[in-house]
Amino acid sequence: MDISENRMIEENQKFMENKFYNDILPLNRSGWLTTEMFIKSVVDLLLQFIQEINNPNTKVINFHHPTELIAKLDLRIPINPTNLQKVLEDCKEVLKYQVRTGHPRFFNQLSTGLDLISMIGEWLTATVNTNMFTYEISPVFVLMEKEIIETMCEIVGWPSGKRDGIFSPGGAISNLYAVNAARHYMFPRCKAIGMVETPNLAMFTSEDSHYSIRGAAALVGIGVDNCFPIPVDEKGKMIPSKLEEEVILAKKNGYVPFFVCAVGGTTVYGAFDPINEIANICKKYRMWLHVDAAWGGGILLSKKHRHLANGIERADSVTWNPHKLMGALLQCSACLIRHEGLLFQCNQMCADYLFQQDKPYDVSYDSGDKAIQCGRHNDVFKLWIMWRAKGMNGFEQQVNRLMDLANYFTEKIKKTPGYELIMENPEFLNICFWYVPKNVRHLESTEKKARLDKVAPKIKAKMMSSGSTMVGYQPDKDKPNFFRMIISNPATTYEDLDFFIEEIIRLGESL
C-alpha cells in the first residue's frame, strides 16, 4: 500500500467518524454518496474475509474462552448513536473472532463451506427483505419456491399430482412438519380438539436418528417416551425386523403405531436406513413413512450414488436440507410431502387480514397458510441461484467429488499408523475414527478405552488453540469418544485432507 492510498483510507475514516445512521438512506434521502461509500466499505471487509478464509494456511478459529472474549468485545447497546466508522470497526471485530466455517479445513459440522453464488443470493435476499407468506409481496420467490419444491419432489421420485412441500427454518422444523402432517392425516380431528380423544400414538425411529424427531414428539404432545428407538446394525442402519417387533409390541400394549422415521444419512455415521424394507412394514401396518434425509438428501443428485437412498420414493414425507450436502447457505431446509393439500388442511388458520379471498389475483398462489410460521424468510433464492449456476450436472459432479474425497480419506487413514476406523467402509461422507496415540496403542482393551475417551477432547482442545483445523467428536453407546470427519465442503482439496491427517498426529501423538 503506498502513501497516497494510506492517506485516502485515513480520510475516509475521518469522514465516516462524522457520519451517523441518519446521514444515510433511508433517513437522509440526499445521502446517497455516503450511503454508497458506507456499503462499499463493508463489502471491502467482507471481500477480505472471503479471500482470507479461502487460503488454507490461515487459521480456522481464533479461539478464546467465553470470559476472555467477553472482556475483549464491547457488546453493550450504547445510549447515543455510534458513528459509522465505529460500525465498520464493529464489523471488523466480529469477523476477527468468528469461526471460519467456509475454510477448506473446517470439518466440524454437516454444514460447511461458503458457496459464493449462494452467498450473493443471500445478500440479494436481504436487500429485497421480503416475506414468503403471499404472492402479493413475494411474487418471484413464491413461484421460485413452487418450482424448486416441484424439482426436489421429482428428484425424490414422486409422480406429479403428489408433490407438495415447504421451506422451513431447519431440519428440526421440517421433521416437526412431517410429524404434524402425519398426525393430521391419520387423526384430522386432533387439530380442533387436541389429543383428548386420540388414542395413544406410537412413533418409531432409528436409535441413531437425529434428536429432533424426539423433540417433535415432545412438542406435539405425543411425548418422547412414545417415540420408540429401533436398534441399528453394525453399520448404523435400522434393523427392519426389530422395527416390526416393536410395532407389534406397541400394538399389544394398546398403542396406535402411526409414524416411522427412516434416516437418509445419520448424523454421526452417515448411515442410510434400508428404506424399502421399512416401507414394506409401514405399508403392512398402515404407518406414515418419513425419511429424514436432511443430511443425505443431496445424494439423490448423483446417479452413481443415489442408490444409497433407494426406496425414498415410497416415503410419505422427506426432510432434505440443501444447506447441508448441497452447500446452500444456512438456513435452507425443505419438508416435502407426497400428499397434495395436506399441509394446507393441517396448518391453515384462514387469517382474514392476510389471506383475503377477494384479492385481484389467483390466491391459490398464497402459500403462507400451509406454514406453521406466519412471517417466513425467503430461503429459496440462495438455493435457486446456485442451482442455476451449477446446473444438475455441476451438482452431480460436486457430490461425486465429495464422495471421492471421502473415499480417499478413508483409504489413507487405513494405512496410517494410529488411526482406527469405527466402521471399516463408511458408505457416505462421515468418516468416524479414533486416533490412538503411541502410548495407548498397546494397552489392553479396558484401559485403552478409558484412555481413548480422553484423547479426542484433548486433541480437540489443542486443535482449537492452534486454530489449524476443526472436527467434531462424540462417544456412542459403548464406544469411547471418537472423531467424526465430515466431508461436505467443496473448498476442501486432497491436500487439505493430507494436512488434516498429519495435523491430528501432530496434536495427538504425545498424549
Place this chain on the structure above:
Amino acid sequence: MDISENRMIEENQKFMENKFYNDILPLNRSGWLTTEMFIKSVVDLLLQFIQEINNPNTKVINFHHPTELIAKLDLRIPINPTNLQKVLEDCKEVLKYQVRTGHPRFFNQLSTGLDLISMIGEWLTATVNTNMFTYEISPVFVLMEKEIIETMCEIVGWPSGKRDGIFSPGGAISNLYAVNAARHYMFPRCKAIGMVETPNLAMFTSEDSHYSIRGAAALVGIGVDNCFPIPVDEKGKMIPSKLEEEVILAKKNGYVPFFVCAVGGTTVYGAFDPINEIANICKKYRMWLHVDAAWGGGILLSKKHRHLANGIERADSVTWNPHKLMGALLQCSACLIRHEGLLFQCNQMCADYLFQQDKPYDVSYDSGDKAIQCGRHNDVFKLWIMWRAKGMNGFEQQVNRLMDLANYFTEKIKKTPGYELIMENPEFLNICFWYVPKNVRHLESTEKKARLDKVAPKIKAKMMSSGSTMVGYQPDKDKPNFFRMIISNPATTYEDLDFFIEEIIRLGESL
C-alpha cells in the same frame, strides 16, 4: 454514460459470459480477481436497487398475474451450468419483479422498510454463514444473543436472574415456544409421556390476537377448540371481565385453564390489551401470562409511549419481533421467558454429538439445546449492529417519529372527505379506515356496507396495477372490507402520507 464506459461494461459482460461457478472461489483458488469482479457486479445491482427504492416516485410494485409472471421468468434448473453473466441477469430479473418492501410508500405489512445498517448486518451474517447452536462455532454471536436477550428483558422490566429467551424464526414460532414452555412449567411430565395423563387444558386469547396462537394450540396437541377467544371492546382490547367469565366456565366444564395470551399491538387495530388487569386474573387462577408483543414490543423503547404496554413486566413470557416496529431485517423475533432455565428443561434433548460436556470451554454457553431447532440462523447480528448504530436514543426517536406520523395521518384523514375511520383515535401505528367513494357516501346503511365491501379490493387492484403504493385491507366481524394503514417504515415522510391520501382518492373516487 460515455462511450468508453459503455465499452467497458460490454467487455465485462463478455468476460463473465465465459466464466462459470468453478472459475471463482472456492473451487478455483487462483480465481480471486474473477471472484471479486463477480461479487462487485452483484453489489452494483443491489446498490442500484437500493437507490431506486428510496426514490418515492419509483414504483412500489411492477404487478403481473402469476401466469403472466411464469411466462416471463425462466425458473427451471438447467442440466448444464449457467455462465456468471447469466447469473447476474437472473439477479437483475428478480429485482425487477420483486415488490419493494423498503419503498417509503409501502404500507402493506407490519414489517416494512429497509434499514441499511441492519442490511449490511445480514450481508455479514451470510458471509460468515454460521449456526447458533454452540459457542464452539459461533462464539461472538452466542455472546451477542445473550447480551441482547438480557437487554430486551431489562427493557421489558424483569429483574436480573429472571431473564431468559431465544431468537426464533418469527413471531409464530416465538408464540409456540411460549405455549410449550407454559405447558412444561405446569405439566413437566408431558414432555416424556405426552398429553395422555394431562387434564384437558384451556388457553385464552383475545379474539383479535394473531392466528399463530391458535396455530400453536393445534400443533402442541391442545387443539384450536380449546383455545378460547375472549371478546374485545370497541377499541379492540380484550375485556378482562369476559376473560374471567370464560375461565370460570372452563373450570366448570372440567378444563384446567393454564395459559392466557394478551396482545401488545393487535395485527389489525394495533390495540394493546389491558395487561395489568389480565395479569391479576392470571395470578388469581394461576395461569401463565404470555404477552404477544410481536408487533408492539418496540414501543417499550419510547419513554413517552411505553405506557401502552403497562403491565408487560408481569408477563411470564413475551414475544417481541424486532423485524417489525424496530425495522430489523426479516427474520428477527425473540421469545423472552421470565423463568431462567425453563427453556432448557423444556426443549433439551442432550445430543451427544453436539453438546458434549467435556469440551475445552464452559459449555453453559452452548445455548442450542434450549431451542426447538437444531441448526439455527444467526438473527441477532443484524439487530445488534443497527441498535449499536442508533443507540437507545436513536431508537426512541424513531419510534416517537413513527407515532407522530401516525397521528398526522389520522388527523389529516379525519378532515378529508370520503375517509371514515374505523376507530376514532387509534392508539398505535395501525390506522384503519374506509374510503367511501362519492357515489356511495349517501347510500343507506345496508347498501353502503355491501358496496363498501367491494371498494377496498377494487382500489387495491387498481393500486397494484398502477404500482404507486401498497396497503392492506380486510373485513372484521360485521365490518365490510376496510384498509389497514401501517406506519412502521422510517423511510416514510409526511409528504408520502399526503401522497397516499390523495392516491386513494384518485383510485377510488369514481367507484
